[in-house]
Amino acid sequence: MDIRCEQFRESSRKALSDKHLQAAMATLEKLLTLGRRMGFAGLEDAESLRDRANDIKNRSLDRLGDYLERLEERVTRLGGTVHWARTASEAREIICRLAADRGVRTVVKGKSMVSEEISLNDALKEGGVEVFETDLGEFIIQLAGEPPSHLVGPAIHKTVEQVSRLFSEKFGVRRMEHPGEMTLFARRALRQRFLEADMGVTGVNFAVAETGTVILFENEGNIRLSTTLPRVHVALMGIEKVIPTMEDAAVLMKLLARSCTGQKLPTYVSMINGPRGLEESDGAGEFHLVILDNGRTRILEQPDLRETLYCIRCGACLNACPVYLKAGGHAYGWVYSGPIGAILTPQLVDRKQASVLPFASTLCGACRDVCPVKINIPRVLLALRRRYAEDPDWEDASPLMEKGLLALYARITENRRLYDAVSWAARVVQRPLTRNDRFVPAVRTLAEKTGRPEMRPLASKRFSRLWRERGKSGGCDG
Amino acid sequence: MGSRSEILAAIRHAADRGTRKGPVRTEPLIAGMDPRDAARRWREAEAGRASARDALADAFARECQALSVKVHWVRSHEAAADLLGSIILDRGIQKILHWRTPLLDRLGIPELIGRMGIEAMESREAGSDALNKRFAPADAQLGITEADYGLADSGTLVIRHGPERDRTASVLPPVHVAVLEKDRILAGLDTLIIRLRLDLAAGTSPDRCITLVSGPSKTADIGISLVLGIHGPGEVHVILLDLP
Numbered sequence: 001m002d003i004r005c006e007q008f009r010e011s012s013r014k015a016l017s018d019k020h021l022q023a024a025m026a027t028l029e030k031l032l033t034l035g036r037r038m039g040f041a042g043l044e045d046a047e048s049l050r051d052r053a054n055d056i057k058n059r060s061l062d063r064l065g066d067y068l069e070r071l072e073e074r075v076t077r078l079g080g081t082v083h084w085a086r087t088a089s090e091a092r093e094i095i096c097r098l099a100a101d102r103g104v105r106t107v108v109k110g111k112s113m114v115s116e117e118i119s120l121n122d123a124l125k126e127g128g129v130e131v132f133e134t135d136l137g138e139f140i141i142q143l144a145g146e147p148p149s150h151l152v153g154p155a156i157h158k159t160v161e162q163v164s165r166l167f168s169e170k171f172g173v174r175r176m177e178h179p180g181e182m183t184l185f186a187r188r189a190l191r192q193r194f195l196e197a198d199m200g201v202t203g204v205n206f207a208v209a210e211t212g213t214v215i216l217f218e219n220e221g222n223i224r225l226s227t228t229l230p231r232v233h234v235a236l237m238g239i240e241k242v243i244p245t246m247e248d249a250a251v252l253m254k255l256l257a258r259s260c261t262g263q264k265l266p267t268y269v270s271m272i273n274g275p276r277g278l279e280e281s282d283g284a285g286e287f288h289l290v291i292l293d294n295g296r297t298r299i300l301e302q303p304d305l306r307e308t309l310y311c312i313r314c315g316a317c318l319n320a321c322p323v324y325l326k327a328g329g330h331a332y333g334w335v336y337s338g339p340i341g342a343i344l345t346p347q348l349v350d351r352k353q354a355s356v357l358p359f360a361s362t363l364c365g366a367c368r369d370v371c372p373v374k375i376n377i378p379r380v381l382l383a384l385r386r387r388y389a390e391d392p393d394w395e396d397a398s399p400l401m402e403k404g405l406l407a408l409y410a411r412i413t414e415n416r417r418l419y420d421a422v423s424w425a426a427r428v429v430q431r432p433l434t435r436n437d438r439f440v441p442a443v444r445t446l447a448e449k450t451g452r453p454e455m456r457p458l459a460s461k462r463f464s465r466l467w468r469e470r471g472k473s474g475g476c477d478g
Numbered sequence: 479m480g481s482r483s484e485i486l487a488a489i490r491h492a493a494d495r496g497t498r499k500g501p502v503r504t505e506p507l508i509a510g511m512d513p514r515d516a517a518r519r520w521r522e523a524e525a526g527r528a529s530a531r532d533a534l535a536d537a538f539a540r541e542c543q544a545l546s547v548k549v550h551w552v553r554s555h556e557a558a559a560d561l562l563g564s565i566i567l568d569r570g571i572q573k574i575l576h577w578r579t580p581l582l583d584r585l586g587i588p589e590l591i592g593r594m595g596i597e598a599m600e601s602r603e604a605g606s607d608a609l610n611k612r613f614a615p616a617d618a619q620l621g622i623t624e625a626d627y628g629l630a631d632s633g634t635l636v637i638r639h640g641p642e643r644d645r646t647a648s649v650l651p652p653v654h655v656a657v658l659e660k661d662r663i664l665a666g667l668d669t670l671i672i673r674l675r676l677d678l679a680a681g682t683s684p685d686r687c688i689t690l691v692s693g694p695s696k697t698a699d700i701g702i703s704l705v706l707g708i709h710g711p712g713e714v715h716v717i718l719l720d721l722p
Contacts (some may be wrong), residue, residue, distance in 0.1 A: 027702050065489040066507050078684075084482040136708055137699035153699055160701035179700040183708050190709070195616055210508045211684060221649055221695040227687075230643040239485065245510035248680075250671045264541075264632040265667070268710065269690035275538025277686045279641035281602035293481075297488035301495055 001116050005345060005354040007332035012360075013325035015107070021028070021149075024156045025325045030153070034264020035376035036370065040089060043258070053078075053255055054374040056248045060240075061300060067209040067242045068291060074212025078274025080287035087295050090117035095234055096127045097109035097118060101230055104129055104198040110216070110223035111135035111154070112203030113313065114236050114292060116147075116335045117262035118199070132193045134222035136186055143170050147421040149329035150261055157328060159195070190222070200226030200284065205312070206252060207289070210245045212273060214289065217256060219267040220456035227270060233284035235272075239296050240309040250311055255372035267383040295348045308343050310373040317367035317377060323360055332357065339367035343380045351394050358384035376413060423462065430457050513679035516672045523669050527661060534630045534663045535718065541633030545693030547640040547714045558717050559586045563594060564653060566620065566713060573613050575647040576622040579606060581657060587622065592655035605610070621647035625658040625691075627673075631666040635691040635716065654711040656691075660720040693708065 004011070008217045015021055017343030040046045060067055072082040085091035099107065107129055109115065121142075133142040137154035141147065145167055148154030155163070163182055168175045171189065174184050195318045202223055206215040214235050216223050226231050243249060257263040278282030299308050318324050329337035334354075342361060346354035358381045367377045387394040389403075412422050433443050436455045447455040461469075480487055480714040486666060495636070511519075521620035539549045552558045562585070566574070576587055578600045591598040597613055601623075623643070627636040635656050639645050650655050695710030 024702065031702065062493070063507060065486050066492070068486070068489075070507065078686075084485055086481040086484055090481060134695045134701075134709065140699065153702065154697055158700060160703070179703040180705050182700055183697060187708055191616060194709075211508060211678065215683070219696050219706045222708075224645065224649045224689065225709055228649060241487070244508055246671050246674055247510050250667055254667065263692070265634055265692045267691070267693050267696055269692075271685075271688040271690075273684045273686050275686070278646065279640065280639070280640075280686060281604070282644045282646050283639070283687055291485070293485045293488070297485060297492055300489060300492040303495075384673060412545050414662040 001335055003334050003353050004330075005349070005357055007333060008327070008331050008356045008360055011331035011333070012026055013019050013327035015331055016326060018157075018328070020159050021157050021328050022326070024124045025328065028150065028153065028156060029319055029325050032261060033314075036259055036316060039258030039261070039264065042264070043254070049080075049251060050372055050374050051313075051422065052251050053372055054145065056243055056251060056312065057307075057373050059112075060243050061306065061309055064239060064242070064300065067244060068239060068315070070209040071207055071212060071242050072291075074209070074330075075214075075274060075289050076224040078212050078287075080212070080274040083288060083290045084298060085290055085292045085294070088292075090327075091118045091236065091290055091292050091294070092123040093119055094290055095236070096123050096129075096233065098232070099124060099199060100131050102198065104232065104288070106130045106132065106133050106193065106197045107199045107201055108134050108197040108220065108222070108230065109138070109195055110200070110202040110226050111138050112201065112236060113151070113335050114203050114238055115201060116291070118236075120236075120295065132190065132197070134190050134193070134226060135220060139186055139190065140166065147330060148335070153317060157330070163292075168446065169244045194222075194225040194229050197226070197230040197233040199234060200230040201236065202226060202325070204235050204241050204289075206249050207237055207242045208244070208246055208249050209242050213246070213249075214272045215249060215253070216270040217253075217266045217268075218270075219261075219263075222270060224268055224270055226273060227284060228282050231284055232286045232288070233272075233275070234269060234288045234290060236292060238291045238292050238294070240311075252372075252398060255312050256312055259316040259370065259372040268364060299347050302383075305343075305347060305380055305451035308340075309345060310375050311340050311344070312373060313340075314372055316372065320366040320370045321361075322364060322366065323362065327360070331360075334459065338382075339377045340375075343377060343384060346384055351388075355388055358388065358448045423458070426458055427460070433457070434460075503682055510678075511672070511675050513675065516675040516679065520669075520672050520676055523665065523672065525662070526636050526665070531661055531663075534665065534666050535660050535720070536638045537630040538628045538633060538716070539594060541631065541691075543633075545633050546630070547633060547693055547716060549716045549718055551718050553722065555585050555719075555721075558657065558719060559590050562587070562622070563590055565653075566594060566596065569653065571596065571619045571653070573597045573599075574620045574622065575599055575604050575615065575618040577601060577624060577643055577647060577649060578644060579624055579642055581624055581659075582622065585657065587722055597675075601644045602642060604644075604646055604650075605683060615646060618651040620653040620655060621649075621651040621711070622655045623648045625656040626662065627668060627670060628658050628663040628716070629666050629690070630663050632704070633691055634645045634667075635714075636664075636670060637689045637691060639687040639689065640685060645689065648689065648691065649710050651709055652707060653713045653715070655715045657717045657718060657719060660718055 075082050077125050083094045124131050133139050140155040149157040204214050207216045257266045275287040321339050324338040331343040334345050342357040346357050361381050364376050364380045412418050526585050542549045577690045588696050625635040626638045694706045694712050694714050696706050697708040698704045
């Protein structure tokens with residue numbers, strides 16, 4: 001997928017004036033946060049479950065190599081094949097070669113962010129393979145040629161009317177009014193695809209090292225169909241998806257759906273142990289697990305960034321984030337959006353391109369409060385900001401003047417007397433330029449022209465002075 | 479083998495750089511539940527189930543209702559067959575897929591099919607590559623399976639697949655009917671995991687696929703409006719066998 005992170009400001013501005021998007025985000029936020037709260041209310045030990053989940057992820061990463069080897073051994077013993085891909089291009093190559101070798105002409109896909117990360121669809125298409133996204137949201141954005149806007153609902157940025165028009169244009173059918181009709185239409189349109197497909201490609205929610213089990217979550221049924229009907233199943237996973245045991249999986253399973261939509265479990269959980277058995281009449285005859293690095297080992301190396309890999313892709317942080325809920329998913333410019341996108345993308349793609357993302361946050365911590373695996377996202381955001389400011393390998397194309405001004409600001413605020421002096425001087429200097437606590441029109445025009453329309457003068461009275469004055473007259477109430 | 483060793487080396491290098499949080503791990507790599515513990519807990523769960531059968535079944539039915547799953551309580555095999563017959567009749571269903579299992583045989587499914595004059599295909603035939611199937615599996619309007627367990631706290635059906643227990647019957651047709659024996663309702667996911675742990679310890683080869691079904695297929699991808707039956711069945715029935 002194309003990287004457009006550097007357009008964050010522009011995209012988010014557009015998003016702010018997109019009435020439908022704002023309404024959709026507001027609805028999503030209400031539904032999913034309520035759902036999450038209700039889902040967690042039913043858990044008697046939610047806090048300790050989150051602690052256990054954090055520990056499971058930590059333990060898994062501590063001995064990641066061992067767990068991946070064990071996973072490989074188990075999957076192989078079950079009759080599956082394990083492939084290792086260092087880079088996105090290698091992963092594409094592996095899957096395309098597999099498709100070519102097995103005479104695959106059509107592929108059906110379940111929703112998989114990692115497959116978008118490696119831009120798999122385009123590669124398969126170049127090899128002459130037809131690729132059908134089968135998750136309804138993904139199906140819609142595939143038709144529209146757009147990137148996903150939300151982890152759970154990739155197409156929520158589209159109105160019902162827009163989807164209706166899209167179906168009508170692409171399939172030559174009459175315009176439909178209701179989501180029910182359109183959903184039924186999509187079901188019919190995709191049924192034949194499932195029946196004829198040669199290969200199903202999915203992601204992986206959890207890979208259990210002890211047993212070689214791949215666990216897949218979904219609500220629609222497209223993943224079940226993609227792993228039942230075609231003769232080949234390819235499951236693509238980042239290295240961080242492996243966990244030690246089924247008991248560990250149960251902890252994470254209890255948290256994932258609750259954090260995502262408030263459901264106790266998604267409609268379907270598939271626990272797959274290799275290809276189908278000899279006597280079975282359905283299920284893929286071939287099972288391939290592609291284990292992907294693509295920069296994750298580098299994340300693993302950094303003690304202060306490592307927890308980025310704990311993420312189980314629930315989307316709770318998106319639903320809690322005041323920035324994401326206004327800016328929308330497209331603004332983040334890549335596969336992963338919201339708070340997790342802000343910390344993951346800069347570590348996986350070109351650092352300069354993604355440099356705005358760690359700064360697109362108020363550090364309010366709402367994400368940290370809802371994360372089922374207790375990733376301290378604000379802490380990671382600050383660590384990334386520090387790198388962009390100080391680490392020569394990360395240094396972003398910040399103008400020297402901005403760096404200089406920030407250093408000066410830091411110096412001033414560290415020293416009380418200096419701060420008071422500068423503060424007083426600034427107020428003296430700005431007085432002729434301000435009226436009623438706003439800049440005079442001439443200055444305001446200049447501010448707009450230089451792209452800083454929100455600039456305000458310093459308040460005529462400092463808060464500390466107001467506080468002292470109010471205190472003398474008996475203080476304030478409330 | 480190049481990438482494999484590169485990735486594992488990179489991981490080891492990351493570990494060597496002291497990225498471990500906390501003390502060095504000395505516990506075993508795989509530390510699942512001790513099988514003896516699991517056996518004890520399974521026995522406790524069974525005892526609990528025996529004394530709380532009704533409570534568990536009630537909880538299961540409540541959760542199912544919240545998920546729009548229809549639960550039908552029956553006290554005999556004949557009643558189960560009659561119920562199935564009425565589900566089929568009410569919907570004017572003509573083509574069904576069904577598992578062939580001892581339990582479903584006891585329900586008299588083959589006879590029922592004969593009496594009703596509908597077309598039925600054993601779903602294992604549906605999944606095969608045979609060319610002259612009775613009808614196209616995609617045309618089936620209803621699928622009948624068993625459920626190995628129910629999970630009371632989430633209204634979930636646990637289906638272990640295998641040679642006579644295919645996946646197609648419960649996912650391809652628009653209506654799914656699952657026959658579940660009342661005393662196979664477990665408290666929840668944790669109890670199921672204990673069962674799987676015991677099977678693992680006993681050396682039984684794992685099921686190639688286990689599906690947990692919680693309600694009908696659903697999506698809200700268009701206009702955040704909930705619609706049932708996008709790819710999987712939009713209608714799910716549980717025939718709860720409560721034999722005396």
